[in-house]
Amino acid sequence: MAASTATTPAATTSSSTATAVKLPSNRTSSGARRRRTRCRKCEACVRTECGECHFCKDMKKFGGPGRMKQSCIMRQCIAPVLPHTAVCVVCGEAGKEDTLDDEDEKFNAMLMECSICNEIVHPNCLKVKDAAGVVNDELPNCWECPKCNYAGKTGKQKRGPGFKYASNLPGSLLREQKAGRDGREEGDQTSTGASSIKRKSEREETPRLKSEDLPSRLPPLLSPSGLPRPRSEVPNFLRKKRKLFDDDDEEEEASAKKKPKKSWRPEEALIPKLSHMKTEEEEDNSDEEEESDASQCSSPRAGPSSEGSETQEKAPRARAKRHRRKPPNRQLSTELSKQLNMEIRRTEHSLANENQQPLKSEPEDSENEEPKRGGEGGGERPHLRAREMNGTSWELRHFYPPQITPLGLNRSSPTVRPIPARSPPKCVQMERHVIRPPPICPPPDRLPLADGRNHIAPREAWLAIFSHLSHRELCVCMRVCRTWNRWCCDKRLWTHINLKRCKSITPLMLSGIIRRQPITLDLSWTNISKKQLSWLINRLQGLRVLLLSGCSWVAVSALCTSSCPLLRTLDLQWVEGLKDPQMRDLLSLPTDNRPGQMDTRSKLRNVTDLRLAGLDITDSSLRLIIKNMPLLSHLDLSYCNHINDQSVNLLTAAGTTTRDSLTDVNLSVCNRVTDQSLSYFKRCGSICHIDLRFCKQVSRQACERFIAEMSVIVPFQLQEDKLLQKLHSTP
């Protein structure tokens, strides 16, 4: 019915209707807000409809009723812009940043929409030039205008643009943040007096300590007992099914929370370990550091998390304009960011080539740049730079023990109002959440010193030093100053993110992960949900190693619909509920309709290291593996009770790619494997390591016989009982 709705002329008239009431004429006046439109440039905008999400299904074109009238979830613009028709309330003109070169001038000439009063103005047109405006990095041309900021408005008016996006989406991750910010805002705002522009930082989370490394391939079984720990280790949540991620968190917290939460700080609430993380710290940090260069955007659009924070923080600096960084730095930053991006791109590219998969990561830039008015986009950046601190908190939170972190930060500033209790973060449907690509942050190349000069050591030198630090230590460093904060957030320092056994994976953590674009991600034994994992995978296109042991199949099934083209190592050990049927789904050809993913090859075709220990899979799964993973070299089938000699026969049969690609096979504790398997392994041209420990039906004699026979070609040794190791690994 209403489906097409749209335009009925009547609509206008009908404005009187309850709903309609809102924005009719006053739009620009305070109170009425301007609708934003898609930037048309970001990754999301460029995509085609997935045809599978709720909204797509509602569309008439996909056979739906067309009542919801929402854009495809995969196409939710990352950086919605002001409509072309937007003009300054003061002078009535559009953005003019295009005509200027100087960053600061651009900023002052671009249209900025206040997220509180909704007014759209040219900063230049404001009389109160000194007052501080708080730029919202997350949304182009969005800030908390000096007037509101100065007035200390915090109120709920905030609904501005920043909020709307995502926040209005029902399940949006943002909410939490939002909540967060509100809470903070208040506090901060009051404090705001400061003069500088602040942006809201985002909160992200980091992996908690790396505490344990995963024994990815654990030395086969320490506990021959059979299948040991598995399930038990699995956190309860694993088993539950949550609808959305939230649940997880919620569940945990739930018990606790249900009522008003203490503070709204999600992290704390949620994760014991991480607790500390967030918010305030970030803010604090930001403030502390603040000043210096400020340029950067480290967080601009990190996932979900970011948004929340940004707005809130307005507090600090006011003069946005000026604040924006010093020109020099800025340029530097720009340059660096370009280089960085290129670097990243190059790397990813090379990797991607193999699969021809485009990676996402750069979108940010594009996002900022608006098609239409470049100015707007450009304008933003400046602010962005200003803000950077976001990262900080993230790390802190995670890594620091609660006690430490907090410092005064958290609460110290409690400004005016008590923090509203917010609900814990939930991630709810990520689908609706606005997706923000990893931030590109061009960090300053030199450390600004108090005397105005720069430290002699270049960033790279510092990074070399930072590279020797643990993540925890990096977190500490991130609190030193803004510049260090930025530097310590360098992607290169976070190639491995370990969240193993982290019970609750929160939205903040997710965005923190995305921001850092790790190459290796360990989510083993976590209660990550399918949506969360799907969300991550779709945004970690450069991910090479994904460890999901001990997770539930429900979650792992995210791999069925999301593609991770560069994935080399996939650890699915002890995944609950992963059997042949599931393996079939996992290895079946892509079902992803999204553009760019139409590849007909297996999504896991580039996997070289597959860990399936403890799964009840049979030869039917092996056949699929053999067929779809031509590059497979390391295969862990330990504790797989259904694996037998025939399985090995299949793996080493003539005509299979595995016959030549396999180098390491772990069949320890596979009680159905016998001496016969060893003869099959002789067919493997590249085999270097065969683990048959604890295989009751495999004899030492057979192993010795294997060695004797194989040694004619390649020398093998019995490293341990029933553990065959090639003496000299091939080059």
Add this chain to the structure above:
DNA sequence: CCAAACGTCTGT
């Protein structure tokens, strides 16, 4: 004028 879809309101 129309398709798209933003942002708010409503019902549960």
Add this chain to the structure above:
DNA sequence: ACAGACGTTTGG
């Protein structure tokens, strides 16, 4: 709090 519904706004 959420899922839907839908008037209204945008861009072309």
